[in-house]
Amino acid sequence: MDFNFIWLSLGEIASPTTAAYALATIGLVVHFGFTGLLNFGQAGFMAVGGYAFAIATLKFDAPLPMAVLATILASALFALILGIPTLRLRADYLSIVTIAASEIIRLSVKTSELTDITGGATGLNGAAKTFNAINPFPKGNYGFGVLTYTADQLWVRVVGWTLVALACLVVFLLVRSPWGRVVKGIREDEDAVRSLGKNVFSYKMQALIFGGVLGGLAGMLFILPRSLQPDNYGTQLTFFLYTIMLLGGATTVFGPVIGSMIFWVTLSLSDGLLALGINSGILPITSVQQGPVRFIIVGVALALLVVFRPQGILGNKKEVFFSA
Amino acid sequence: MTATSHPRSSPHRLRLLLAGLVAVFSVLFGFGGSAAWAASSAPIDPTTAQESLAVWLRQASDKAGIPDVSFSVKGSGFDATFTTDAEGRATVGLPGPGTYTVEIDGSTVPATAGAVPSASNPREIDVSATNQNVPVNFLAVAGDAGGAAATPAPATSASTPATGTDTGAGGGTTSGGSADTSDPATTTVDAAAGGTGFWGIAFSKLVTGLIFGLLLALAAIGASLIYGTTGLNNFAHGELVTFGGLVAFTAATLGAPGWLGILLAIVIGGAFGLVQDTFIWRPLRKRRVGLIPLMIVSIGLALSTRYIYVFFYGGDRLALPNDPSPFLVLGPVSLRFTDVMGAVVAAVVLVAVAFVLLKTKLGKATRAVSDNPSLAAASGINVDSVIRSVWIGSAALAGLAGVLVGYYQSLRWDTGSAILLLIFAAVTLGGLGSAFGALVGSIVLGVFMNLATLVIPENLKYAAALVVLIVILLFRPQGILGKRERIG
Numbered sequence: 001m002d003f004n005f006i007w008l009s010l011g012e013i014a015s016p017t018t019a020a021y022a023l024a025t026i027g028l029v030v031h032f033g034f035t036g037l038l039n040f041g042q043a044g045f046m047a048v049g050g051y052a053f054a055i056a057t058l059k060f061d062a063p064l065p066m067a068v069l070a071t072i073l074a075s076a077l078f079a080l081i082l083g084i085p086t087l088r089l090r091a092d093y094l095s096i097v098t099i100a101a102s103e104i105i106r107l108s109v110k111t112s113e114l115t116d117i118t119g120g121a122t123g124l125n126g127a128a129k130t131f132n133a134i135n136p137f138p139k140g141n142y143g144f145g146v147l148t149y150t151a152d153q154l155w156v157r158v159v160g161w162t163l164v165a166l167a168c169l170v171v172f173l174l175v176r177s178p179w180g181r182v183v184k185g186i187r188e189d190e191d192a193v194r195s196l197g198k199n200v201f202s203y204k205m206q207a208l209i210f211g212g213v214l215g216g217l218a219g220m221l222f223i224l225p226r227s228l229q230p231d232n233y234g235t236q237l238t239f240f241l242y243t244i245m246l247l248g249g250a251t252t253v254f255g256p257v258i259g260s261m262i263f264w265v266t267l268s269l270s271d272g273l274l275a276l277g278i279n280s281g282i283l284p285i286t287s288v289q290q291g292p293v294r295f296i297i298v299g300v301a302l303a304l305l306v307v308f309r310p311q312g313i314l315g316n317k318k319e320v321f322f323s324a
Numbered sequence: 325m326t327a328t329s330h331p332r333s334s335p336h337r338l339r340l341l342l343a344g345l346v347a348v349f350s351v352l353f354g355f356g357g358s359a360a361w362a363a364s365s366a367p368i369d370p371t372t373a374q375e376s377l378a379v380w381l382r383q384a385s386d387k388a389g390i391p392d393v394s395f396s397v398k399g400s401g402f403d404a405t406f407t408t409d410a411e412g413r414a415t416v417g418l419p420g421p422g423t424y425t426v427e428i429d430g431s432t433v434p435a436t437a438g439a440v441p442s443a444s445n446p447r448e449i450d451v452s453a454t455n456q457n458v459p460v461n462f463l464a465v466a467g468d469a470g471g472a473a474a475t476p477a478p479a480t481s482a483s484t485p486a487t488g489t490d491t492g493a494g495g496g497t498t499s500g501g502s503a504d505t506s507d508p509a510t511t512t513v514d515a516a517a518g519g520t521g522f523w524g525i526a527f528s529k530l531v532t533g534l535i536f537g538l539l540l541a542l543a544a545i546g547a548s549l550i551y552g553t554t555g556l557n558n559f560a561h562g563e564l565v566t567f568g569g570l571v572a573f574t575a576a577t578l579g580a581p582g583w584l585g586i587l588l589a590i591v592i593g594g595a596f597g598l599v600q601d602t603f604i605w606r607p608l609r610k611r612r613v614g615l616i617p618l619m620i621v622s623i624g625l626a627l628s629t630r631y632i633y634v635f636f637y638g639g640d641r642l643a644l645p646n647d648p649s650p651f652l653v654l655g656p657v658s659l660r661f662t663d664v665m666g667a668v669v670a671a672v673v674l675v676a677v678a679f680v681l682l683k684t685k686l687g688k689a690t691r692a693v694s695d696n697p698s699l700a701a702a703s704g705i706n707v708d709s710v711i712r713s714v715w716i717g718s719a720a721l722a723g724l725a726g727v728l729v730g731y732y733q734s735l736r737w738d739t740g741s742a743i744l745l746l747i748f749a750a751v752t753l754g755g756l757g758s759a760f761g762a763l764v765g766s767i768v769l770g771v772f773m774n775l776a777t778l779v780i781p782e783n784l785k786y787a788a789a790l791v792v793l794i795v796i797l798l799f800r801p802q803g804i805l806g807k808r809e810r811i812g
Contacts (some may be wrong), residue, residue, distance in 0.1 A: 085798040100790040107787040292631035299628025
């Protein structure tokens with residue numbers, strides 16, 4: 001039997017995908033956990049960020065800093081467009097609009113009419129060229145055993161986790177600032193904050209833009225080690241992020257990081273265990289049936305978490321505003 | 325806060341709406357007819373043409389190419405006949421971008437290969453500039469499909485489920501993009517193929533849209549009732565829809581006739597709703613779980629239920645036995661038996677639902693709970709049992725919608741979840757929590773989506789519907805029939 005999958009699963013702790021999911025979830029925590037905005041379209045922010053980066057790099061030959069700037073501006077603009085009509089409405093309206101907007105993005109970029117710009121249904125490939133060009137690590141292999149990485153793979157991991165750490169730091173400081181207190185106040189009681197003379201709409205918009213930009217950067221990070229595929233940005237990506245957020249703790253800064261690590265290690269381990277069980281004939285299912293199992297697990301976990309441990313692993317039960 | 329609207333009496337508005345619908349109908353049935361085709365033209369070398377079609381005719385059962393079948397390509401003043409090669413393929417050079425009609429000559433299809441369903445033949449293909457090798461795939465179905473069946477009654481001749489029609493084949497591969505089966509926008513059967521001229525096409529799209537709107541309404545009314553009585557945006561409503569389709573598919577596989585499959589979908593679908601309410605939603609209500617966690621629970625439920633379907637039924641399209649031959653021809657529109665029956669059944673059931681809601685004790689109680697649960701409870705209504713009935717009824721309606729959508733478009737594990745956002749859009753359009761609003765919203769949305777494809781690419785009609793949703797929230801968040809205070 002091949003038990004390498006255990007090591008590979010543990011390798012998920014540091015993978016760039018885990019970092020991208022963590023970063024997107026930090027954005028979601030800013031939206032949902034701290035401001036109380038029910039954003040069901042974080043996948044759309046990731047798509048906007050990823051496409052902005054890839055299109056700037058591949059179609060306009062933009063240097064890396066310009067491409068990153070494009071990512072930030074595009075996701076901020078998306079947040080602005082989304083926020084103006086919806087932030088005055090009730091939370092469940094916002095959720096439907098954001099989920100609809102993210103689907104509009106996904107369906108629009110994959111139409112064949114836009115193939116010249118967005119690559120249509122096949123997406124875009126090679127957006128990491130400017131990123132890998134400034135890789136300071138000399139060529140070679142790093143790591144040990146099955147967890148051996150090329151210089152480019154190491155580079156994206158280092159940058160990805162640096163980004164995550166920076167985002168954590170900024171959010172940590174922001175939440176403890178006067179801005180953070182107002183935003184948390186909006187989450188608890190919007191009218192009370194409004195009666196104190198604060199412009200609730202403006203604070204909500206700032207939170208939506210800030211979390212959206214984190215989502216956009218996560219979208220960029222997500223495509224650095226892979227090609228850009230429009231169907232990666234379906235609604236279930238958002239639901240994965242919600243699972244990660246509720247797992248780690250929706251009102252915590254470091255919850256998303258822990259949550260993302262546990263999420264990916266668990267998925268990877270369960271995949272490995274299932275494959276092992278199927279190949280050795282212990283489990284009476286086919287390898288085709290193995291694929292859906294991870295989604296079934298995620299769905300059940302999401303439902304159970306929100307009911308039985310809404311504060312997540314790191315959260316404080318007193319701060320769980322949404323189960324009231 | 326938002327665009328102000330003065331309260332108007334809703335019967336008045338309803339009357340206006342009905343008058344509008346009648347007017348639309350009387351205008352639409354007034355025209356029809358077909359334009360004459362241009363004379364035959366010389367073939368164009370596909371290797372040098374800027375635009376070309378890649379036609380591929382295959383056997384549905386084993387995907388083997390069917391050679392030596394002739395087909396015609398017409399449109400933009402071009403009219404020529406071609407023959408498929410040994411692999412069943414042919415590449416056709418075109419004179420320029422435009423809309424072309426590709427029609428397989430049924431008489432040249434070998435009898436052993438069966439026939440190409442009339443729902444997908446002839447087919448209209450939009451070709452944009454410089455689109456080469458735009459795929460036009462046809463599948464021939466063995467058996468009696470498409471034959472000269474005088475009394476096509478698929479509902480009772482459901483004994484051959486294995487030879488299902490792959491009706492979605494190429495249905496969405498209009499302009500060079502690869503077909504994506506995960507979106508309803510691209511899996512729609514152009515049941516109303518064969519439209520000629522702009523008005524003919526518009527009319528056929530209107531009919532398609534009306535039928536789809538009626539089917540959508542079945543699902544949307546349930547979602548709206550659940551929202552009205554419990555406040556839950558049920559993200560797992562799409563799975564209730566898929567469930568009905570899967571029940572009917574399983575029944576058909578076991579040899580049950582179509583009407584029995586539909587009945588079973590309603591009954592077992594309703595039972596599924598009861599089970600969900602008893603084991604998930606009722607305990608959560610007892611725990612006083614908030615609305616946002618409830619919504620997230622429904623997302624988790626949707627995700628796992630959807631993939632349980634994949635686990636048992638696989639990820640491929642499931643074919644419900646269907647007779648593709650035209651049953652009703654209205655001018656340029658030809659409809660299959662199942663299209664007509666689907667619309668009729670949906671309309672009858674919707675009227676029945678309206679009767680129940682307006683005239684029966686349960687319906688009045690439902691509307692009372694929807695309006696104000698505390699007041700309803702105080703006036704002696706058993707809120708919990710009303711909610712249970714709503715779950716059963718909504719799930720049964722969703723199950724029926726699932727079968728009918730399965731017949732109308734195609735059935736897959738994600739059939740329901742693919743239209744979930746359309747259900748939400750219809751409910752929001754009509755007014756959250758208003759059952760009649762959901763009905764109006766669904767029909768408006770269905771017609772709008774299909775008419776929109778006159779000006780936008782076919783695969784963007786789903787996105788267009790979602791844009792409508794956002795625009796409505798901008799200008800009239802309470803929807804067409806909704807009450808102003810609901811926007812909170």
